[in-house]
Amino acid sequence: MSTTSGRSLVQAKRSAFRREPERGRVPQGSDAEKRLREIWEGEPGWRGFFTTVDHKKIGLRYIVTAFGFLLIGGVEALLMRLQLAQPNETLLSPEQYAQLFTMHGVTMIFLYALPVLSGFANYLWPLMLGSRDMAFPRLNALSYWVFLFAGLFLYCSFPFGEAPNAGWFNYVPFSSLQYNRGPNIDVYALGMVLLGISTTVGAINFVVTLFRMRAVGMSIDRLPIIVWGTLTVSFANLFAVPSVSLAFFLLWMDRNVGTHFFDVSSDGRPLLWQHLFWMFAHPWVYVVALPAMGIVSDGLPTFCRRPLVAYAAVAMSTVATMIIGFEVWIHHMFATGIAPLALAFFGAASVLISIPSAVAVFAWIATIWTGCPVFAVPFLYFASFVLMFVVGGVSGVMTAAVPLDWQLNETYFIVAHLHYVLLGINVFPVLGGITYWFPKFTGRLMNERLGKIAFWIVFVGFNLGFFPMHISGLLGMPRRVYTYPDGMGWDTSNLITTIGSFVLGVGIVLFVINALLSARRGKKSPPNPWDAPGLEWSVASPPPPYNFAVLPIVQSRHPMWEDRLQPTGRRSSLEEGYLLHDGREALGVQPFSGKPDVILKMPEDAWSPFFLGLFAALAFLTMLLHFAAGTVIALVGCGVTLIAWLWPRRSLAQREPPTPEQMGPKRTALNGEALPVGSAGEHSGGWWGVLALVATEASLFGYLLFSYFYSQSQTQLAWPPEGMPKIGVGALSTSVLILSSVFAWFSERTLKKSRRSLSFVWMLVAIVLGFLFVGIQLKEWHDHPYGLTAHLYGSLYFTITGFHMAHVLVGLVILGLLATWIALGYFDEQRSAPLRIGGIYWHFVDVVWLFIFTSLYATPFWMRGQ
Structure with a gap:
């Protein structure tokens, strides 16, 4: 081959990485539309069930599975209410009762409240944002499978009478091995860590989807409120879930390994559990509320025939509510002996959080007041939600006053508040949202008459069931009692509560019957049956597999109402836009402006999410059974599945340039420039994904170091004890790890200069230095005069450095894969995104070690020197 022809081939190959996005329209029933359907439609039958990555199917699975858990949790609640219906009951x-009480709380809070909202977001986000899918379709499927397996894991102990039994808050020392020797708490601890993986994976997917997968022109001031709500809680989950996952894992280690994090007899701190738990659990209240508030904010204006009042204020109040929510976890610990100054600060913060919530309430009321309400079933649920929100919010603000909290804490008043907040603020928007988007889900309308009957039964039953709990609490009835004596004054209120609970159960069952019947026999729906303004109503109901035949160009927040809201001016283009039909493709945009940025190649259906979720569940199951060999096998299965997931499809050297027929007729792109196709750096979805992963992993180490310094501040013993870590050894290992990071960076830079062999060499040097760090760390562990179970300091030191060691080993596997792929020719200067992504993770591991070195080595050495 001549030099000229060789250069032409290289240029042709490089052109495959940039393409001008076509513009046009795709008529329904045309060959182009049929081709899109073939490209995006998954396999039928059982194979398609396990391999699908379609966000719509995953969203519906979330909703159906979560609703199933809601029904199970409701049955548990009814059994408890029968026990409390009258004094001295022995049912x-x-x-x-303890097991039912715990599993009811776990089910409603963790297995229903957030997953059902994740189902709405999974189904609706790409339709609302004008995209063809979520940012990480396979990660989306993994999130669902892990959620399902975690739910089954938590319930697997029920048939054996060994279900979790220490309350959903799981306070130590009652949940410690000394007082609870069965497997009950181990099931809860491991199940919650597994569920935390699902929540974190889903949160990463939502965050990156919002930043990258939107219609052209959909800037952040045009986002639906439900998107604002789900985005806010996804960020919160990245920083909050590591706290509770760590707490449960430390408790599992106390119970099964012999550590002393919460063991009072060995200077452990039970209050550390409450700090870690409520750092997560108080933001979780808003995690299960803000997306539900978004459902109301987006659905209510449709039936008021006007846009939401004060959109910007509601969007900002959503963000402000979550930010303040992170600051008030001690709101739940006022009775634990906290210092008066802390009580004053956190009490004021608890009152302050009512301000952004009130902004949303006034916006909803103003929308109803200034609109022309249509009293359809969704409107009834949305409007009644406002009442539930006010009742729950007022009772919550009451407990922000420390003296009143001391009186009401541990009474049924708190139980009433909890149900109005976690159920009233969640269930009513969910039932209204299902009715509202039911035509989009199924192509049919729910029965209006049956829906109104179900609504009024639910409304009456809910308030009849939970409002009297306020009275029981004010009369002094304590929480968590399985029975009570006669003559305490609680008989009437408990009987009314039980009757109301059964009425609520009848209403929920009637709603389910209406949904099942309507899905089969309901009236067929037009594309936009409610005359709604959102972008999701611009496509057929139910939507085609590809969502949008042409990717729309958005010019307002209400693309379906533009003619009536602004008779003149620019219009959204919903029928003519960007054509992407060279395989599964989606358009990536710039995070804030919504301008086209990249053409993303989306993955096909795959088995890997199912098997990864299955192997992860098996790993936790074998840990529960103390089957070490099984755990190792399951973890190896996870690793092999991940490698198969991440393995590049084809090397660049094997890739042929696209033919003109494959490229299609070229149209003018934005500013006359072609867009990169799945290119490196910030254009790739993986780059954004690893940043989100780094954020949540940084939070995990932050909570670990918080536990270290909190324990240090509370102990009266020498800290650290004799045989403290040697700063010289720590400095040596730190230098080695930093040097490894430098060589990993050299590898990436040299590859971009087309020096593949040198890039491979530098990567090998980085790997060798990483293993040298591991060797130094293992030698230091071996030389310590104490071990993991010696005392509290030993437990903290070995756990913190052990967590980091696990991340180092994962990082070394990643570097090893990158070196292999470099050697096999998968990368060159044009295709190097995985190298950048792997490098970010390895640099993060090194930076974390700097904080650990400072905390565990340098700070004690400096303090000893003083």
Whole structure:
């Protein structure tokens, strides 16, 4: 081959990385539309069930599965209410009641409230944002499978009478091995860590989707409120879920390994559990509320025939509510002996959080007041939600006053507040949202008459069931009691509560019957049956597999109402826009402006999410059974599945340039420039994904170091004890790890200069230095005069450095894969995104070690020197 022809081939190959996005329209039933359907439609039958990555199917699975858990949790609640319907009842034993009580809370809070909202977001986000899919379709599927397996894991102990039994808050020392020797708490601890993986994976997917997968022109001031709500809680989950996952894992280690994090007899701190738990659990209240508030904010204006009042204020109040929510976890610990200054600060913050919530309430009321309400079933649910929100919010603000909290804490008043907040603020928007988007889900309308009957039964039953709990609490009835004596004054209120609970159960069952019947026999729906303004109503109901035949160009927040809201001016283009039909493709945009940025290649259906979720669940199951060999096998299965997931499809050297027929007729792109196709750096979805992963992993180490310094501040013993880590050894290992990071960076830079062999060499040097760090760390562990179970300091030191060691080993596997792929020719200067992504993770591991070195080595050495 001549030099000239060789250069032409290289240029042709490089052109495959940039393409001008076509513009045009795709008529329904045309060959182009049929081709899109073939490209995006998954396999039928059981194979398609396990391999699909379609966000719509995953969203519906979330909703159906979460609703199933809602029904199970409701049955548990009714059994408890029968036990409490009258004094001295013996329907349940104390242990049976404790297990039902715990699993009811776990089910409603963790297995229903957030997953059902994740189902709405999974189904609706790409339709609302004008995209063809979520940012990480396979990660989306993994999130669902892990959620399902975590739910089954938590319930697997029920048939054996060994379900979690220490309350959903799981306070130590009651949940410690000394007082609870069965497997009950181990099931809860491991199940919650597994569920945390699902939540974190889903949160990463939502965050990156919002930043990258939107219609052209959909800037952040045009986002639906439900997107604002889900985005806010996804960020919160990245920083909050590591706290509770760590707490449960430390408790599992106390119970099974012999550590002393919460063991008072060895200077452990039970209050550390409450700090870690409520750092997560108080933001979680808003995690299960803000997306539900978004459902109301987007659905209510449709039936008021006007846009939401004060959109910008509601969007900002959503963000402000979550930010303040992170600051008030001690709101739940006022009775634990906290210092008066802290009580004053956190009490004021608890009152302050009512301000952004009130902004949303006034916006909803103003929307109803200034609109022309249509009293359809969704409107009834949305409007009644406002009342539930006010009742729950007022009772919450009451407990922000420390003296009143001391009186009401541990009474049924708190139980009433909890149900109005976690159920009233969640269930009513969910039932209204299902009715509202049911035509989009199924192509049919729910029965209006049956829907109104179900609504009024639910409304009456909910308030009849939960409002009297306020009275029981004010009369002094304590929480968590399985029975009570006669003559306490609680008989009437408990009987009314039980009756109301059964009425609520009848209403929920009637709603489910209406949904099942309507899905089969309901009236067929037009594309936009409610005359709604959102972008999701611009496509057929139910939507085609590809969502949008042409990717729309958005010019306002209400693309379906533009003619009536602004008779003149620019219009959104919903029928003519960007054509992407060279395989599964989606358009990536700039994070804030919504301008086209990249053409993203989307993955096909795959088995890997299912098997990864299955192997992860098996790993936790074998840990529960203390089957070490099984755990190792399951973890190896996870690793092999991940490698198969991440393995590049084809090397660049094997890739042929696209033919003109494959490229299609070229149209003018934005500013006359072609867009990169799945290119490196910030254009790639993986680059954004690893940043989100780094954020949540940084939070995990932050909570670990918080536990270290909190324990240090509370102990009266020498800290650290004799045989403290040697700063010289720590400095040596730190230098080695930093040098490894430098060589990993050299590898990336030299590859971009087309020096593949040198890039491979530098990567090998980085790997060798990484293994040298591991060797130094293992030698230091071996030389310590104490071990993991010696005392509290030993537990903290070995756990913190052990967590980091696990991340180092994962990083070394990543570097090893990158070196292999470099050697096999998968990368060159044009295709190097995985190298950048892997490098970010390795640099993060090194930076984390700097904080650990400072905390565990340098700070004690400096303090000893003083």
